[in-house]
Amino acid sequence: MISLTDFLVVSAVLFCVGLYMIVSKQNAIQVLIGIELMLNGAILNMVAFSKYDRINNGGQMFALFAIVLAAATTAVALAIILNVYKQYKTIDPGSINKLGD
Amino acid sequence: MNNFLQAIDTLTIKFTLAAVLLPLLAFLINLVIPGKHNKITGWVSTLAILFSCVLSATIFSKVWNTGHLVHQQFAWFTVGETQAYVGVLLNNLSVLMLLLVNLIALPVHIYSMAYMKDDAGYNRYFSFLSFFCFSMLALVVVDNLVLFYIAWELVGFSSYLLIGFWFSRHKAVQANKKAFIMNRIGDIGLLTAILIIYATFHTFDINILFGDHSIIKAITVYNRGEWYSPLTGSFTIPGVSYHLDDIWQFVAFIGIFLAVAAKSAQFPLHTWLPDAMEGPTSVSALIHAATMVAAGVFLLGRVYPMFNGIELNILAIVGCFTAFMAATVALTQNDLKRILAYSTISQLGYMVMAMGIGAYSSSLFHLVTHAFFKCLLFLVAGIVIHQMAHIRDDNKLDIDPQNIQNMGGLRKKMPLTFIAALIGGLALIGLPFTSGYLSKDGILIQAFQWSQGKGWLFMLIPAFAILTTWLTAFYVIRLITKVFFGDLKLRERFPNIKLHIGDGGWRYAVPLLFLAAGSLFPVFSFNPFSYEHSWLYHGMFQTGATAGEGLFHVIVPVGVNIFSVLVIYAAYRIYAKQKTNPFSQTSMLYRLSANEWYFDEIYKKYIVVPVLAMGRATFRLDRRVIDGFIHSVAYAGMALAKAAMWTDRYIIDGFLNLIVAVVQSIGNFARRFQGGKVQYYIYSMLVVILVIFILTTLI
Numbered sequence: 104m105i106s107l108t109d110f111l112v113v114s115a116v117l118f119c120v121g122l123y124m125i126v127s128k129q130n131a132i133q134v135l136i137g138i139e140l141m142l143n144g145a146i147l148n149m150v151a152f153s154k155y156d157r158i159n160n161g162g163q164m165f166a167l168f169a170i171v172l173a174a175a176t177t178a179v180a181l182a183i184i185l186n187v188y189k190q191y192k193t194i195d196p197g198s199i200n201k202l203g204d
Numbered sequence: 205m206n207n208f209l210q211a212i213d214t215l216t217i218k219f220t221l222a223a224v225l226l227p228l229l230a231f232l233i234n235l236v237i238p239g240k241h242n243k244i245t246g247w248v249s250t251l252a253i254l255f256s257c258v259l260s261a262t263i264f265s266k267v268w269n270t271g272h273l274v275h276q277q278f279a280w281f282t283v284g285e286t287q288a289y290v291g292v293l294l295n296n297l298s299v300l301m302l303l304l305v306n307l308i309a310l311p312v313h314i315y316s317m318a319y320m321k322d323d324a325g326y327n328r329y330f331s332f333l334s335f336f337c338f339s340m341l342a343l344v345v346v347d348n349l350v351l352f353y354i355a356w357e358l359v360g361f362s363s364y365l366l367i368g369f370w371f372s373r374h375k376a377v378q379a380n381k382k383a384f385i386m387n388r389i390g391d392i393g394l395l396t397a398i399l400i401i402y403a404t405f406h407t408f409d410i411n412i413l414f415g416d417h418s419i420i421k422a423i424t425v426y427n428r429g430e431w432y433s434p435l436t437g438s439f440t441i442p443g444v445s446y447h448l449d450d451i452w453q454f455v456a457f458i459g460i461f462l463a464v465a466a467k468s469a470q471f472p473l474h475t476w477l478p479d480a481m482e483g484p485t486s487v488s489a490l491i492h493a494a495t496m497v498a499a500g501v502f503l504l505g506r507v508y509p510m511f512n513g514i515e516l517n518i519l520a521i522v523g524c525f526t527a528f529m530a531a532t533v534a535l536t537q538n539d540l541k542r543i544l545a546y547s548t549i550s551q552l553g554y555m556v557m558a559m560g561i562g563a564y565s566s567s568l569f570h571l572v573t574h575a576f577f578k579c580l581l582f583l584v585a586g587i588v589i590h591q592m593a594h595i596r597d598d599n600k601l602d603i604d605p606q607n608i609q610n611m612g613g614l615r616k617k618m619p620l621t622f623i624a625a626l627i628g629g630l631a632l633i634g635l636p637f638t639s640g641y642l643s644k645d646g647i648l649i650q651a652f653q654w655s656q657g658k659g660w661l662f663m664l665i666p667a668f669a670i671l672t673t674w675l676t677a678f679y680v681i682r683l684i685t686k687v688f689f690g691d692l693k694l695r696e697r698f699p700n701i702k703l704h705i706g707d708g709g710w711r712y713a714v715p716l717l718f719l720a721a722g723s724l725f726p727v728f729s730f731n732p733f734s735y736e737h738s739w740l741y742h743g744m745f746q747t748g749a750t751a752g753e754g755l756f757h758v759i760v761p762v763g764v765n766i767f768s769v770l771v772i773y774a775a776y777r778i779y780a781k782q783k784t785n786p787f788s789q790t791s792m793l794y795r796l797s798a799n800e801w802y803f804d805e806i807y808k809k810y811i812v813v814p815v816l817a818m819g820r821a822t823f824r825l826d827r828r829v830i831d832g833f834i835h836s837v838a839y840a841g842m843a844l845a846k847a848a849m850w851t852d853r854y855i856i857d858g859f860l861n862l863i864v865a866v867v868q869s870i871g872n873f874a875r876r877f878q879g880g881k882v883q884y885y886i887y888s889m890l891v892v893i894l895v896i897f898i899l900t901t902l903i
Contacts, residue, residue: 126883126886196881
């Protein structure tokens, strides 16, 4: 029997792996993948907790919304990355430091 | 009539101004004439003095014995309530001096053109000489004490310039410094006296102070000794009284006396005059024999009414002592000019003594006659010295041209000079038929009259005066015999020397003849035996009684002159043998005389050395104490400043630097988070959230 805890552990692992990727990767695509991983960790949380709402299935509905939104954000993010590459000839977020003082 | 007189006065004043200012003009012209040895300068100065001489003769003929006083003045400046004037005062005394100075200066100028012709400083010489003439002429005609003091200083200054004319000689520099310093002592005295007189009477005007109807005369006639004004006298304002304490009156007298002693070389300030002989001989003749040294006696004549009996006695004693002392010194000197210098001091002593005994007119009479014969003797000395220097240069000898021990026999080579010297010498002794007889006779007779009935102590003054006359006879004959008689002493030491000497040209001869004529009796009196018949004696105001004059009038001159002739004969016999030193050189009296009574040594030991020591002591005080104090204050200030600097640097600056460092480190720490790396932002955000979470969990 798979308990709620197992789901939560998997989602936490996913979140942490995503967070690690965001902080450490040298490639904007990989960072984007990290974001997706974190998002999926969060969605898994919502699906897992929806067992307490069997009537409306609010958790699952919300997860579907989030997946759609994640697809949209990924599209936008990819467009941004493309533009960034055009501008800087690199997609290493460490080298794009024009925000610095 | 009055207007007419006024017009003549104006003309006279103009003439006087011209006479005084012509030498000044010559001085200014000579300053701008280029070169150092330009013959024009001599002519400029001589012509100026010639015109001045003619003018002063005109003035003399207009003012002398007319009983009319020419006095004109213009406002000069105002101090407080006192108006100072600049003006000219011509009375018998000033016109006489005006003429005398010019008459002496003219031959000296002519003589100087020859005497100085080879000197490198020819231009400078005549500039200075003209400047001196201007100062001296101004001195005799000015009408108030301020101008008198200015002229007095200028005379002293030009004398200083001329004594130090050959300023490359060390001795000349020493001599002019000495003369200047000694004269400063007198100047201080004169200034003090002027200030006291001014403080009492509130005027500088010589005529108001000392003239015929003057304040001082009114006072002194009324009550001698106490200066309290009666309400008479045309210059005293009724109701105004002048009061002067005896003590201040005496201080004023001492001031005047110092001034006279310094200028006229009286004891105790006489020692500068012999040294002043370092100047050119023509200068000695004009300034240090005839004119400038007479300025002191002239001053006495100007302020004569202010002295009381005691002060006149002091003058008499000092004058008599100076006359005697200088005569004894002159006996043993070997320097030709030094003998004459001491004889000048001696004769000036006579004049001061005559002032003291009340023989006012005789004193001034002697001043005039002395000017002629002493100037003559100096010019003779100048010629002799020049010729001796010629012998020295021609034969390349190493001798002192002024030493009379080297001379002798010059009579044959220089007959005119010899005759001039003889006339001058006899006039100096005061033998009959010379002018010196007339004036000296007057002084001696009046000295006897003055001492009569005053006690034996007062008899010493005429006694010493007569003794001085005999001493004068002795040293004059010694001088003339050694220089002009016998054979040239140099031949004994240098048998092969050649002599090319003579009387010199007309520029030497004319002044000698002129002055020699002025040393004879007809110029002053047609009666060669009676000074009272002299026009000059009558021109001056008369003082003293005439009682008993008849007796003295016969005894004194006859006795004095008979003994003088004996002295002359004795001196001639002693020195005609041409022994170098006929007297013992070791006796005390000889040493006293040869060392000039040790005055220089005494002054050096008791005045110069202590003054120098005091100067050094004050210098040390200044250096050690005052400078030390100032230095320690400076050090304290510097130490304080250093402490303040330390505080500033390490405490105040340190505090600020600390704040800066803290702020900087915080800033540096904070800006690390703003590096522009997006991932770093996220990472730091994560860390902060984690920290907050951990903290909240712990709390």
